[in-house]
Amino acid sequence: xxxxxxxxxxxxxxxxxxxxxxxxxxxxxxxxxxxxxxxxxxxxxxxxxxxxxxxxxxxxxxxxxxxxxxxxxxxxxxxxxxxxxxxxxxxxxxxxxxxxxxxxxxxxxxxxxxxxxxxxxxxxxxxxxxxxxxxxxxxxxxxxxxxxxxxxxxxxxxxxxxxxxxxxxxxxxxxxxxxxxxxxxxxxxxxxxxxxxxxxxxxxxxxxxxxxxxxxxxxxxxxxxxxxxxxxxxxxxxxxxxxxxxxxxxxxxxxxxxxxxxxxxxxxxxxxxxxxxxxx
Numbered sequence: 597x598x599x600x601x602x603x604x605x606x607x608x609x610x611x612x613x614x615x616x617x618x619x620x621x622x623x624x625x626x627x628x629x630x631x632x633x634x635x636x637x638x639x640x641x642x643x644x645x646x647x648x649x650x651x652x653x654x655x656x657x658x659x660x661x662x663x664x665x666x667x668x669x670x671x672x673x674x675x676x677x678x679x680x681x682x683x684x685x686x687x688x689x690x691x692x693x694x695x696x697x698x699x700x701x702x703x704x705x706x707x708x709x710x711x712x713x714x715x716x717x718x719x720x721x722x723x724x725x726x727x728x729x730x731x732x733x734x735x736x737x738x739x740x741x742x743x744x745x746x747x748x749x750x751x752x753x754x755x756x757x758x759x760x761x762x763x764x765x766x767x768x769x770x771x772x773x774x775x776x777x778x779x780x781x782x783x784x785x786x787x788x789x790x791x792x793x794x795x796x797x798x799x800x801x802x803x804x805x806x807x808x809x810x811x812x813x814x815x816x817x818x819x820x821x822x823x824x825x826x827x828x829x830x831x832x833x834x835x836x837x838x839x840x841x842x843x844x845x846x847x848x849x850x851x852x853x854x855x856x857x858x859x860x861x862x863x864x865x866x867x868x869x870x871x872x873x874x875x876x
Contacts, residue, residue, distance in 0.1 A: 627678045634674040638667055660725035661774070664718050664741040671743070713760030714743040722763065723770050728778055728840040730769040731758055737841060751844060771840060777810040778840040782850045784831045790863050792819065795831060798861065802853045803835040808846035810838035 645659045718741065723729050727738050729748065736750040746763070748756045772778035786795055799817045803809055813836035820830040833854070837846040858864040 623681050626681055630674055630677055630681075634670050638670060641666065663725060668718060668743065709761035709764075710744045710759050713763045714741070714745075717741055717746065717760060717763055722768050724774050727774065728771040728843065730771070731762075732766060734758065771843075776839045777813065777836045778843060779813075779834055780837050780843050780846050780850075782833045782847045782854075784833065784851065784854050784858075785828045786831065786858070786863065788827050788829050790829060790858075792829060794861060795829075795858065795863055798857045798863070799831055799833050799854055802850055802857060803833050806835070806846060806849050806853065808837050808839075808842045808849060810836040812836075 641663070645663060648655055649659055717723070723738055725738050725741055728736065729738055731748065734748050734750055734756040736748045736756070738746060739749045739755070740747040743760070745760055746758045748758060750756050784795075784799065786792075796817050796819065800815060803815045803817070804811065809815070815835045816833075818832045818834070820832055833850055835846075835850070837843050855864065
């Protein structure tokens, strides 16, 4: 009885020699040059985008959205060209590919998960380059989305590298979702005896007059009870900063101006103002 099952080429010792014989030094050098050229091209594109961003800040988010898929396309093209240059005969190539597949699958599981996570980030876009995100203990601006990891510039100034595999399993909080502005919340504690109506009016004025405030969105001031400090009243000021990179500066400016106005209107005494400042 004839066996019609297709034969899968096996990589024998002779097959290994056949593959190596066809991978000439010239081909290897061409592939190395190709990889270096792709890396140099990506560096040049990054510099070009940075220059365009500084020249026209309005292009910032558009350029940040274009960069990740462009990086993937360049590396993918380099990979295809490298495979075309190095490819030996079909049978030897399939045998080598089958022999390497198991080793790659077992030894590079984490890398494969990260690559899948990177693909999901680029396609699904839970965040984009330039967004302000909170991911675990990291909070800051997304600086780069790569195939293996995402880099976030934290508020502390440290560059945090997050494996893309974590994107598939952990929640991500995005403050601005592809736009420049994001909400900033600042809390002001006042004595329970303070004139709340006057304080609410002053807080709204402070938020509206802050140079970082984006007036195209609403400004809210809410009144809450301070459960931790029973004799205090808590005012929560919520306003949008025109560029999320200035969120911390806006919060500091609002708190500074609010305290100054409270002191000048007698809502706070200098003793209470100093105590509140240190309490924060």
